[in-house]
Amino acid sequence: MKVQIAESLTWIGEDLIEEASAESLNIHRGKRRAWRVIAIAAAIMLGMGLWVSTVFRSCGGPVSPEDETYRAEEILSDMRVEMSER
Amino acid sequence: MMEDGAIVALYFARNEDAIRETDQKYGKLCYRLADNILHNRFDNEECLNDTYLAVWNQIPPTRPRSLCAFLCRIVRNLSLKRYRRNSAKRRNPLMEASLSELEGVLAYLAPDALQLLEAKELAAAIDRFLHNLTYEKRYIFLRRYYFFDPIEVIAGRCSCGGGRIRLILFRLRKSLSKFLREEIA
Numbered sequence: 001m002k003v004q005i006a007e008s009l010t011w012i013g014e015d016l017i018e019e020a021s022a023e024s025l026n027i028h029r030g031k032r033r034a035w036r037v038i039a040i041a042a043a044i045m046l047g048m049g050l051w052v053s054t055v056f057r058s059c060g061g062p063v064s065p066e067d068e069t070y071r072a073e074e075i076l077s078d079m080r081v082e083m084s085e086r
Numbered sequence: 087m088m089e090d091g092a093i094v095a096l097y098f099a100r101n102e103d104a105i106r107e108t109d110q111k112y113g114k115l116c117y118r119l120a121d122n123i124l125h126n127r128f129d130n131e132e133c134l135n136d137t138y139l140a141v142w143n144q145i146p147p148t149r150p151r152s153l154c155a156f157l158c159r160i161v162r163n164l165s166l167k168r169y170r171r172n173s174a175k176r177r178n179p180l181m182e183a184s185l186s187e188l189e190g191v192l193a194y195l196a197p198d199a200l201q202l203l204e205a206k207e208l209a210a211a212i213d214r215f216l217h218n219l220t221y222e223k224r225y226i227f228l229r230r231y232y233f234f235d236p237i238e239v240i241a242g243r244c245s246c247g248g249g250r251i252r253l254i255l256f257r258l259r260k261s262l263s264k265f266l267r268e269e270i271a
Contacts (some may be wrong), residue, residue: 005188005189005191005192005208006166006185006188006231007163007166008206008209008212009103009188009209009232010159010162010163010166010209010213011159011210012209012212012213012216012228012232013210013213013217014150014152014155014156015152016213016216016217016228017152017154017155017158017159017232018152018154018155018220018223018226019224020224020225020228020229020230020232020233021115021155021158021226021233022116022225023242023243024219024243024244024245025221025222025225025226025244025245028186039096039118055209060230
């Protein structure tokens with residue numbers, strides 16, 4: 001019975017036999033793996049960048065130049081008010 | 087190496103170089119296929135010689151579309167016949183494992199249904215099933231059940247682990263069984 005099943009497979013298409021007779025699978029697995037590693041590395045770096053910027057913000061670290069100008073203007077106006085009061 | 091068409095032309099010209107050229111191009115492939123089934127050097131060599139004789143006798147008049155497939159079919163058939171004749175003691179345990187896996191596919195089918203299916207019909211159904219698979223899955227299935235390669239060898243050919251190959255084969259057997267049940271119904 002076992003051998004009969006195996007024998008029936010002998011009659012599958014010639015194209016299939018020829019395709020499978022190749023020494024190795026004709027797929028560039030190395031290239032695919034390299035792309036996967038690059039994608040994972042990029043995702044990790046993006047995540048770390050976001051985390052670092054969040055930490056900086058919470059510690060009052062560098063802020064955007066617009067915020068800096070706004071704060072400077074605020075300080076100047078406070079000083080002006082103080083001077084006028086004097 | 088010589089083109090298949092040129093080798094076939096040598097057969098048609100009844101030139102004995104045809105056998106030498108065939109052996110040079112496909113001898114290794116045929117020997118490995120016989121070895122995977124018989125696992126005995128003497129039997130393998132006998133089978134290979136019988137194959138070359140069969141090819142010499144069949145071409146002409148036959149003009150094979152694919153010499154590689156033509157040779158594989160003959161060497162596989164002759165090896166399986168010899169395997170069947172061999173006593174249980176001389177049987178190859180690796181080949182037995184592969185055959186048992188294949189038998190498992192048909193275990194879910196009703197015995198009556200199985201009797202209705204002739205060998206060529208079963209082959210045609212498997213052919214349809216294989217054409218619906220991806221190239222990678224088809225390659226793995228045929229390396230295991232047509233060329234009877236051990237799992238580790240297939241893993242090497244596909245540059246991946248044996249576990250992955252086992253998993254793919256398990257899933258393929260399951261889906262083939264389902265496909266055959268639907269075909270018969």
